Amino acid sequence: MTNNEIKYIKSLSQKKFRDESGLFVVEGEKLVAEALASRFQVEKVYRKDEIGEAAMARISGLSSPSPALALVHRPDDISLGELPSKGLFLALDGIRDPGNLGTILRIADWFGIDAVFASGDTVDVFNPKVVQATMGAIFRVRFHYCDIPALCRDALACGGKVYGTFLDGENMYRKTLDNGREAPAVIVIGNEANGISAATAACVSDRLFIPPYPADDPGSESLNAAVATAITVAEFRRR
Secondary structure, eight states, rough: OHHHHHHHHTTTHHHHHHHHEEEEEEESHHHHHHHSSSSSSSEEEEHHHHHOOOHHHOOOOSSSSOOOOEEEETTSSSBBOOOOOEEEEEESSOOOOOHHHHHHHHHHHTOOSSSEEEOOOOOEEEEHHHHHHHHHGGGSSOOOOOOHHHHHHHHHHTOOOOEEEEEEEEEEEGGGOOOSSEEEEEEEEEEETTTTTTHHTTTOSSEEEESSSSTTTTSSSSOOHHHHHHHHHHHHHHH
């Protein structure tokens, strides 16, 4: 393995070079196997027993280099222009933390969410920390970047629902929830610090509230974005 090759692989830790090349890095035996079995195109696989431990340590972004690393092409449909006519979807409005995004994709995978859409200021889904946090869900969940308010307006225009969680919303456990069987149902997840943006909030048709227990003594000020996603999606699927 040449120094130039090592330098190139290391450069993919930065979004600028991922965007230029259309490639991202996947590390770990399980994740590499998932990539090879997915719809994603794998450019090249490096194995520690073939290139040596020293070389693997130089290209790895992990504290302990894994046995396998792959360069994978981003899907062509990462920017999607059209919302499907029915289904249950997540819309991420400014999620910035890589761990949160990765965990949300795992939640979407577990609960069979039809697709996840994200605003342009959401963290890059191909960030190495996001990829690791998905535990392989990145290869199974449909993920797209788009204009979230426009997506919400499209959902409403075709008779769908747009849900969002707010402190002044209706108790989620007492409200009728639509799973998107006849028209799109979009669940908006807001930014970790500021919640759902004003532009997106204006497009929300149903404001939900996740009640604390006990109701008159909430304790924590708010829930982590990924935790709130799991609670909300689980309730939609429970129905």
